[in-house]
Amino acid sequence: IDAFFADGPLKGRHILVTSGPTHEPIDPVRYIANRSSGAQGTAIAAALRDLGARVSFVTGPADVPPPEGVDVIRVQTAREMLEAVRAALPADAAVMAAAVADWRVANASGAKMKKDGTGRAPALEFAENPDILRTVCEAPDRPALVVGFAAETGDAQGDVVAHATAKRARKGCDWILANDVSPATGIMGGSENAVTLIYAEGAESWPRLTKTETARRLAARIADALT
Ligand code: CTP
């Protein structure tokens, strides 16, 4: 493995990685967000860099700093992320690890919202954000390999892998990395991940690994697929 990493198998390749949460403003001082730390996307960008790739790293406001040695494009909202992603294409591969907010506030205020003294709370209206992964999959300059994530919990409709398999088909991506983010797994916000790699012909479950190890495994698989 170390020899493989030292070899730079992704030299000359351009890979796009999205990471972190997005922040969707309510007004100039408030926003809707989610608990993504950006740790997994950051580790993936670093692992791809270590294999010699030129990495465009489009990141929302994450808890962890971006890796050294990658092109960092910082964004706040899902719509900004989409524009940054479009601008970063073409790429040989794309890994969409961002936890993109599904909805933005449609009636966001340009000025700070104030209490009106009546005790009534404001009503927020929501609009669906663009699907960045699907847009990349449908782009005329679609990367040869597009990898999505599916953070799922099982429910009455199906287990984690069933939901993620359906999601892979819906999005049109090549691979999807599914993980179980039920509170009992401790994965959300933790330093480890346990993923199942789902592809057209089947699926394989990886052991519980650190996010760094998960990233190195994925990067090696991407190098394998592109070479
Ligand atoms: N994704 C994206 N843009 C969005 C939503 C999701 O690019 N607006 C990407 C994520 O980065 C991830 C994949 O799509 O790689 C799956 O995200 P997920 O939130 O699981 O999918 P959704 O289609 O939003 O489905 P759900 O309703 O289950 O949240």
Ligand code: CA
């Ligand atoms: Ca979502």
